[in-house]
Amino acid sequence: MAWLSTILAPVAFSPRCRGATQYAETLASHFHTQLILLHVVPPPLGLFTALEAPAYSTATEVSQETLQQRKAELAQYLESPSCDIPLRTEVAFGEPAHEIVEAARQSHADLIVMATHGYGPFRRFLLGSVTAKVLHDAACPVWTGPHLEQAPHYRNIAFRRIMCAIDLAEASRGVLEWASRFAGEFGAPLDIVHVLPHTLIELGGLYFDPEWRGHAVEAVRERICRLEQETHTSGEMWIEFGDPPIAVSDLAANRKADLLVIGRGRHGGLGGRLRANAYAILRESPCPVVTI
Numbered sequence: 161m162a163w164l165s166t167i168l169a170p171v172a173f174s175p176r177c178r179g180a181t182q183y184a185e186t187l188a189s190h191f192h193t194q195l196i197l198l199h200v201v202p203p204p205l206g207l208f209t210a211l212e213a214p215a216y217s218t219a220t221e222v223s224q225e226t227l228q229q230r231k232a233e234l235a236q237y238l239e240s241p242s243c244d245i246p247l248r249t250e251v252a253f254g255e256p257a258h259e260i261v262e263a264a265r266q267s268h269a270d271l272i273v274m275a276t277h278g279y280g281p282f283r284r285f286l287l288g289s290v291t292a293k294v295l296h297d298a299a300c301p302v303w304t305g306p307h308l309e310q311a312p313h314y315r316n317i318a319f320r321r322i323m324c325a326i327d328l329a330e331a332s333r334g335v336l337e338w339a340s341r342f343a344g345e346f347g348a349p350l351d352i353v354h355v356l357p358h359t360l361i362e363l364g365g366l367y368f369d370p371e372w373r374g375h376a377v378e379a380v381r382e383r384i385c386r387l388e389q390e391t392h393t394s395g396e397m398w399i400e401f402g403d404p405p406i407a408v409s410d411l412a413a414n415r416k417a418d419l420l421v422i423g424r425g426r427h428g429g430l431g432g433r434l435r436a437n438a439y440a441i442l443r444e445s446p447c448p449v450v451t452i
Contacts, residue, residue: 163345164271166268166269166271167196168198168263168271169181169184169198169273169274170199170294171198171237172199172275176275176308177274177308179310179311180308181197182308183303183317185238185314186314187303188244192244194246194247195246195248196250196269197247197248198259199230199251199252200251201253203253237249256290258297261294261298264298270301271301271450272303274294274302274304275304276308295438301338301450303450304442304448305447308448319342319419320346322342322350323351323352323353323415323419324395325408325421328354328380328387331452332387333387333391334452336352336387336388336393337393339393339395339421339450340394342450350393353398353399353400353408354384355404355407356377356399358403384397398411404441405440408441409441409444413446418447420441420445420450422441423438424451
């Protein structure tokens with residue numbers, strides 16, 4: 161069985177969604193795995209603002225005719241689907257984020273690939289409310305990014321360098337393992353980055369002994385090495401100082417990473433020092449981001 165056996169791609173018929181689907185096609189083609197295209201028709205506008213609902217439907221009343229129309233559009237959504245991809249299309253009715261998470265659960269999806277930006281009023285930086293809720297509630301990894309509308313045709317998408325940002329909390333083990341496995345699948349080098357706060361260098365205008373910075377870096381290096389040994393992974397190590405979203409994104413841009421892998425909270429939402437910055441990293445990243 162393929163490592164990624166089922167990939168779920170929510171479709172909202174937007175340019176960003178088109179780009180996300182291109183990545184989903186690339187992955188499904190590589191792994192010869194099932195790709196599920198899901199479109200969610202929300203309830204009448206009473207539960208949504210006038211800006212949020214058009215991302216999924218412009219109808220004020222849901223009818224069988226509307227559902228059939230969406231099914232027909234979804235069936236023709238892929239421009240040139242590969243014969244290697246077992247394709248399934250589904251149309252659901254309900255609250256979009258809930259239906260996406262539920263569809264992922266029922267189909268045992270290994271990955272959700274979706275656009276970042278939405279139209280909801282409760283935006284987290286550039287994240288739409290639907291994406292934010294899916295990131296919070298989904299049990300499987302979620303692939304997203306702020307520039308997906310610029311994605312090339314799925315046959316031209318390549319993964320030449322993978323970057324993994326870890327905060328060295330317990331969840332870092334799974335994050336590193338996922339990133340290493342993905343890099344291995346595509347024969348790509350792996351960069352492992354950890355960001356230390358500026359307060360280890362200076363605080364309130366007072367600069368600390370440079371030796372203290374060196375000790376901090378060495379301690380992190382030893383912890384990452386132990387983590388690599390425990391997970392049987394390896395990569396080029398980068399230890400940066402500064403604000404995590406900016407430091408990680410700048411390094412991803414400088415290293416020309418094609419994918420950034422980070423962790424996120426499970427039951428308590430997005431928590432922890434690095435994970436508390438997950439939304440900002442998603443906003444700043446120059447490449448797609450997988451949150452584990």
